[in-house]
Amino acid sequence: MCGIAGWADWKRDLSREGPVLETMIAPLADRGPDAGGIWCSGHCAFGHRRLAVVDLVGGAQPMVRSRGDRTYVLVYNGQLYNTQELKEELTARGHAFSTQSDTEVLLVAYMEWGPECTRRLNGIYAFAVWDEAGQQLFLARDRFGVKPLFYKTMGSAILFGSELKALLAHPLVQPEVDAEGLAEVLYLGPSRTPGHGVFRGVREVLPGHWLLFDRAGVRTQPYWQLESRPHTDGPAETAERVRELLREAVRRQLVADVPVATLLSGGLDSSAITAFAAEAFRAQGRGPLHTWSIDYAENDRHFRAHAFQPDPDSAYAGTMAESLGTVHHEVVIDTPQLVDALEKAALIRDLPGMADVDAALFLFCREIKKGATVVLSGECADEVFGGYPWFHRPGPETGRTFPWIRSLEARTALLQPGVTGPIRAEDYVAQRYSNTVARVPRLPGEEPEEARIRELFYLNLAWFMATLLDRNDRMSMAVGLEARVPFCDHLLVEYVWNIPWRLKTYGGREKGILREALRGVLPEAVRTRRKSPFPKTHHPEYFRAVRDRVLALLDDPACRLHKIVRADRVRALARQDHEATDLPWFGQLMSGPQYFAWLIQLEAWLRHYKVVLV
Known part of the structure; x- marks a missing residue:
């Protein structure tokens, strides 16, 4: 497990941009505390931070390997669970291995099968391969997006990283958030529209997709998706x-x-x-x-x-x-x-x-x-x-919307009017919902109730999961x-x-x-135990602590929250008893105390990242 970052640019010589890559991977050091490395060539530069889990000596990255006159470079965050099976197949095809790492197996798999290698992988991963001879960058993400992978294109260039902070560390990226990005935070958060990176121009490689960047531009394609078929087992x-x-x-x-x-x-x-x-x-x-x-x-x-x-x-x-x-x-x-x-x-x-x-x-x-x-x-x-x-x-939570989002009216009542410009909460959420439902893999002839349940499962897999x-x-x-x-x-x-x-x-x-x-x-x-979620504190002191911290923030005229929330209504909410502050904010997933805690996080985000609302 690791942190990865990279930069490809057709109009710039990146061979001496090592310091920029060092800057991009520095915020990822916690993801990879064991080692770090960079690799630079004319039009591509990679950075890597490593958490050693398998083959503690032999899995160093960026990993470079050649075959004939072609050189390939890999940075990879993840773990393959079918390494041995892949290694045996690749060995039978004439490849030799010098390490016991899944990193080398992944790189050789790409060298052998190209983008099709993704269909053979069982694991959690986000990786990038640079083909020096072909002058192309390949990115891929595991089927459910267990491992993150963000990117931003800028004319002749593309940047990518395991986390948003890696992109924001690049000197060409500004922490700008437009009305749509703010709508993601205020109306959909903590979920995000699949593929949306909140900061302006930032995207994420969708789960089960790959991305190819060459001189013709960016091309993305799914390599896996759920298929609906009759179930015949008893x-x-x-x-x-x-x-x-x-x-x-x-x-x-x-x-x-x-x-x-x-x-x-x-x-x-x-x-x-x-x-x-x-x-x-x-x-x-x-x-x-x-x-x-x-x-x-x-x-x-x-x-x-x-x-x-x-x-x-x-x-x-x-x-x-x-x-x-x-x-x-x-x-x-x-x-x-x-x-x-x-x-x-x-x-x-x-x-x-x-x-x-x-x-x-x-x-x-x-x-x-x-x-x-x-x-x-x-x-x-x-x-x-x-x-x-x-x-x-x-109930209303099983209606034609995301079941974990309830009462957008109550949510927006606490926000400044027009905070997201022309974007209305109800319209934004409804559009995201309908776009998702349109992608549900249907089973012809399925009963309406089963079809609706299938929609709910897809919504949960694509969003909440x-x-x-x-x-x-x-x-x-x-x-x-x-x-x-x-x-x-x-x-x-x-x-x-x-x-x-x-x-x-x-x-x-x-x-x-x-x-x-x-x-x-x-x-x-x-x-036979009934479902119980990730536990939370029930101590009343927690409510008092987060409430008081929010009130202290709002007493500061420089607090960024003033541009987002209606301070008078938040203060009125804070005057209520602990038991009376439960909000229909994220269905049953956010209580009143959690709302105050979320405001603390919102202020920290706006302040620390010096977010520019555009």
Whole structure:
């Protein structure tokens, strides 16, 4: 896992632009704390920061390799899980290897198959290859966008980087945000339109796509997409297939030459990942497996059960750790820590994000890094199997809009009138929604209810899962921790995508087919536990702390928030009791305290990046 950056330009000699590349990769040092390197030629320059996970000696980058009179250069962020299979096939085709790294295998795969190599990859990745003889730059991103990759074109040039901060470090890029970029932050945030980079002119390579840049310009193309087809397996066959696909995904993703752990909340998803990881550790003679969970100071006193978070995690995590014999670690975060980390989390993400959820994950990962370099997460099972409440109950959140965005009217009432110029919130969100639904892979003859459920799944995979993957990558890589997500294995997702809703909800439960697949794998109390999201603090002191910090910001005439929000209405909201401040901001995903935390992040972003609103 690493950070990458690059610059190609047809009208400029880049052979002496090493200092600029050093500037671009410097903000990525946390992603790659182990090593760094640059490579420059006439029209292309690459930079790389490395987190060594496999072949700690032989995987240095940028990696250069020649075949005949052609020279290829690679920078790569990610991990291939089918390295050995690819290596065997390439060896049979006459290639020899000098390292044990997946980096070399990826480079040789591109040399052999060109852009078609992407169809053969199983892993998480964002990479760039420069073909010196062909004078072309190739960029590609994994199927679900687990690894980020942004770019900006400027006439004869293109810049790319793992994070927005790498592009903003280039002297030709200004931190300008136009009305559309601000609409992304204010109306869709923390989600973003797939491919949108918020800053003016910045895009991201879409998941499952590649980009080719040559003297003719930029060309992008998908190399993978979901396909809808009839599902013919019965319940028993389906459950067995899900179990084996997940087991194999976990087994593949344990590859590493550094310590590997799992996140373990005691929920269905993380428990499944941990159970299969512990099984593989025993079979491989590795172990014991270390597991990690998170909690908050005094949550035992202040926890409030509700439909979205019915019970705390700690007892279930303990049950799982004991049943599997793992070495379990619980990280407890206190309120001052959490509040202080809000600004840091926004700067890690380069944008206002999921407030305390981001900050808590950053603090959590920082502790895990003390004992591991790779961690497996149960993230994305709810998007793949349909675990969220909006899949299961009627109401406005299941209407013809993004189910996690509710009451745009309440949201915009807190904003300055006309803050996004001619762009109206309702129109902007409606257009993004309709554009996404138009891309849903349809199954001819599907019943209307099933067709609508398929739309919901696509919306969640394309938008909400992308948001969580972005959060997962940024907060973990900010401390040099590689987070892997077995539920995003494309072989598993392709199969589950076509399981009909009646089977996905087998037994009348959310994620019922997954629960059935895990029968005998997990303790019954865990297997049948209701869904519970990433935990949050319930301490009333957190509300008071973020509220008071926002009020202090608004007392400063130089505060950038004054141009965005109506200070009088925010102050009125702050005068309400803690229980009365819950807003329909992100459905059930942002409470009143989280709104104040988000404002802290918004101010930090505007100030730190010196955002210019144009």
